[in-house]
Amino acid sequence: MSTSEMDNNQEYVSKIMTGIPGFDSVAEGGLPRGRTTLISGSSGSAKTIFGVQFLERGIVEFDQNGVFVTFEETPLDICRNVRSLGWDLNEFKNNGKLMFVDVSPSPGKNITVSGEYDFSGLIARIGAAVNKVDAERVVIDSIGSLFSQFEDAGLIRKELFRIAAAMKAMGVTSIITSERSNENGNIARYGIEEFVADNVIILRNNLDDEKRRRTIEVLKFRGAMHQKGGFPFTISKRGIEVLPLSAMSLTQRSSNVRISTGTKELDDMCGGGFYRDSVILVSGATGTGKTLSATTFVDDGCRNGERTLVFAFEESREQLLRNAIGWRKDFSEWEDKGLLKIICTYPETAGLEDHLLLMKQDIEEFEPSRIAIDSLSALERVSSMKSFREFVIGITSFVKEKQAATLVTATTASLLGGTSVTETHISTITDTILLLRYVELMGEMRRGVTVLKMRGSTHDKSIREYTIEEDGMKIGKSFDNVGGILAGVPTQFVTGEAEKMSTMFVETAESVRP
Amino acid sequence: MNYLLKLYIVGQTPSSSRAIHNLKRICKQHFDGNGDSYELELIDVSQHPEKAEEDNVLATPTLLRKLPPPLQAIIGDLSDEQKVISGLGLTILPEEVINEH
Numbered sequence: 001m002s003t004s005e006m007d008n009n010q011e012y013v014s015k016i017m018t019g020i021p022g023f024d025s026v027a028e029g030g031l032p033r034g035r036t037t038l039i040s041g042s043s044g045s046a047k048t049i050f051g052v053q054f055l056e057r058g059i060v061e062f063d064q065n066g067v068f069v070t071f072e073e074t075p076l077d078i079c080r081n082v083r084s085l086g087w088d089l090n091e092f093k094n095n096g097k098l099m100f101v102d103v104s105p106s107p108g109k110n111i112t113v114s115g116e117y118d119f120s121g122l123i124a125r126i127g128a129a130v131n132k133v134d135a136e137r138v139v140i141d142s143i144g145s146l147f148s149q150f151e152d153a154g155l156i157r158k159e160l161f162r163i164a165a166a167m168k169a170m171g172v173t174s175i176i177t178s179e180r181s182n183e184n185g186n187i188a189r190y191g192i193e194e195f196v197a198d199n200v201i202i203l204r205n206n207l208d209d210e211k212r213r214r215t216i217e218v219l220k221f222r223g224a225m226h227q228k229g230g231f232p233f234t235i236s237k238r239g240i241e242v243l244p245l246s247a248m249s250l251t252q253r254s255s256n257v258r259i260s261t262g263t264k265e266l267d268d269m270c271g272g273g274f275y276r277d278s279v280i281l282v283s284g285a286t287g288t289g290k291t292l293s294a295t296t297f298v299d300d301g302c303r304n305g306e307r308t309l310v311f312a313f314e315e316s317r318e319q320l321l322r323n324a325i326g327w328r329k330d331f332s333e334w335e336d337k338g339l340l341k342i343i344c345t346y347p348e349t350a351g352l353e354d355h356l357l358l359m360k361q362d363i364e365e366f367e368p369s370r371i372a373i374d375s376l377s378a379l380e381r382v383s384s385m386k387s388f389r390e391f392v393i394g395i396t397s398f399v400k401e402k403q404a405a406t407l408v409t410a411t412t413a414s415l416l417g418g419t420s421v422t423e424t425h426i427s428t429i430t431d432t433i434l435l436l437r438y439v440e441l442m443g444e445m446r447r448g449v450t451v452l453k454m455r456g457s458t459h460d461k462s463i464r465e466y467t468i469e470e471d472g473m474k475i476g477k478s479f480d481n482v483g484g485i486l487a488g489v490p491t492q493f494v495t496g497e498a499e500k501m502s503t504m505f506v507e508t509a510e511s512v513r514p
Numbered sequence: 515m516n517y518l519l520k521l522y523i524v525g526q527t528p529s530s531s532r533a534i535h536n537l538k539r540i541c542k543q544h545f546d547g548n549g550d551s552y553e554l555e556l557i558d559v560s561q562h563p564e565k566a567e568e569d570n571v572l573a574t575p576t577l578l579r580k581l582p583p584p585l586q587a588i589i590g591d592l593s594d595e596q597k598v599i600s601g602l603g604l605t606i607l608p609e610e611v612i613n614e615h
Contacts, residue, residue, distance in 0.1 A: 101567070102567065102570055103570060103572045104570070106570055106585070108584055108585065109584075109585050109586075109587055110584065110585075110586050110587065110601075111587045111588075111589060112586070112587070112588045112589070112597050112598075112600070112601035113588075113589055113590050113597070114588050114589070114590040114591075114592050114593065114594040114595075114597040114598050114601065115529075115532070115533075115536075115590035115591035115592055115593035115594055116529050116532075116590055116591045116593070117529070117573045117574060117575060117576075117589045117590045117591065118529070118573065118574065119572065119573055119574070120524035120525070120527070120559070120574045121522055121524055121559045121566055121571045121572060121573060121574035121576065122571075122572050122573070123524075124524050124559040124560040124563060124566070125559060125563050125566050125567060125571070127560075127563075128560075128563030128564075129563070149572075150573070
């Protein structure tokens with residue numbers, strides 16, 4: 001076969017951008033053009049919103065008109081329901097950009113069946129509507145109610161197949177929505193998927209660890225590529241937003257510019273400060289000075305005239321300001337100058353997907369060069385493990401893209417040693433990890449700090465003692481001859497009385513009992 | 515009593531012509547000489563989709579009894595005469611049923 005013949009025979013499946021945020025990257029370009037895609041989901045999985053948004057985006061973003069065929073709700077109800085998402089369907093209707101084909105059941109209409117029938121009437125109506133507004137997009141929502149209105153399931157399947165074929169002939173890209181009886185069973189009820197669509201998308205609304213978690217999965221696109229697996233999505237004020245997490249590519253630039261941590265000794269330990277575009281994790285038990293490190297980091301940013309954004313999930317604004325003043329840092333001054341913005345949110349107010357969206361919006365609006373998140377662990381308690389992991393990846397890759405140095409804090413569960421779940425998820429994607437640890441040594445609680453990881457730079461590998469003074473963190477000497485600090489069981493190496501005496505802190509040596 | 519009937523069909527299909535034929539026969543039998551009058555409108559959806567829109571027609575053929583209320587819909591080629599008659603409310607109860615009550 002020659003090349004030209006190949007070109008003629010191979011009909012390339014092109015795609016049409018839906019305009020639904022995040023979805024097109026999951027679907028690698030959108031929905032297959034000129035074909036029907038089945039959207040299946042249990043009740044409340046946002047099928048109708050997906051359909052309406054597909055049409056709304058088409059009209060607003062791509063100048064492609066649409067037809068909405070409704071089997072369930074009346075056009076009036078649909079217009080009302082999506083009004084809260086800022087979509088004015090009536091305006092589209094009046095401007096001749098959108099047309100409804102209303103096949104919702106009319107109350108009080110008695111239907112008797114006498115003899116053979118088909119859905120030619122409906123096909124003719126869809127065709128007329130498509131012609132009238134010159135539509136390129138059609139949504140049929142939702143076919144489940146057909147099966148309750150008409151008894152002959154075999155006939156409905158056959159007719160749906162005809163409808164899909166007719167829409168293909170009209171050259172429109174269409175969506176048919178359908179119910180699923182449960183989240184993990186058949187793709188759709190009544191076995192319609194085999195008849196209707198080469199392309200299937202599943203919307204899920206799972207209860208995961210007592211938290212609702214919406215996901216979207218492109219199950220198949222015949223002859224076209226797409227991302228595999230479920231992607232979380234949320235319904236925001238602008239409708240559906242898909243978070244294409246694993247579809248994100250690691251294209252972040254890397255910077256060699258260093259910024260100060262706010263503490264000179266810590267800068268030295270990091271080999272000259274944090275990198276401009278790095279994500280820094282500060283891990284420690286309660287009271288080890290995580291919020292202090294964040295405060296110092298924020299204060300240093302503002303001092304250098306850098307815009308700094310703080311997300312606080314554990315403390316109120318007043319508490320943060322008071323703490324800062326306690327460490328002689330005046331946050332309200334920076335706020336007045338417009339350099340600092342503090343956003344305090346209770347983690348419980350929203351799902352993690354929503355938090356992520358809101359935080360992204362805040363970052364885009366404020367355009368900070370430094371961000372502090374205190375603490376990430378607070379968010380962990382309101383989500384399932386999976387959502388949390390996706391959230392962490394989502395937010396870290398976003399701040400990297402924005403080239404904002406981001407310091408996040410994580411709380412360890414145990415006072416001595418130990419790791420937190422937060423750490424486990426975040427450690428591989430952070431550039432720098434600072435550990436703040438309690439060190440129990442000879443009956444005394446002391447604090448130690450170490451730079452566990454500093455990507456792309458040399459750093460101090462020792463564990464240094466630090467104290468929290470009136471004006472912040474004071475880093476002192478390293479704990480020599482002490483091991484097991486990170487494991488939570490500090491032990492001294494006794495290599496000889498004389499050597500020990502010379503290397504140990506004087507006051508510690510005095511407290512040793514024979 | 516005055517009946518207003520609408521028959522929705524699509525094009526010149528066999529089921530369309532069967533429906534027309536069946537309806538005309540039933541009307542002839544049941545409206546002749548009993549004092550009732552009827553008006554029948556025949557609508558081709560492909561010619562007048564806006565009318566089908568107004569009456570929310572999904573399946574074809576569909577026969578609508580617009581008057582008297584309530585609205586009655588009979589879908590199919592109207593080959594089951596008994597169902598058409600009862601659907602339109604033309605049923606005259608047999609004498610034995612009346613006597614039982």
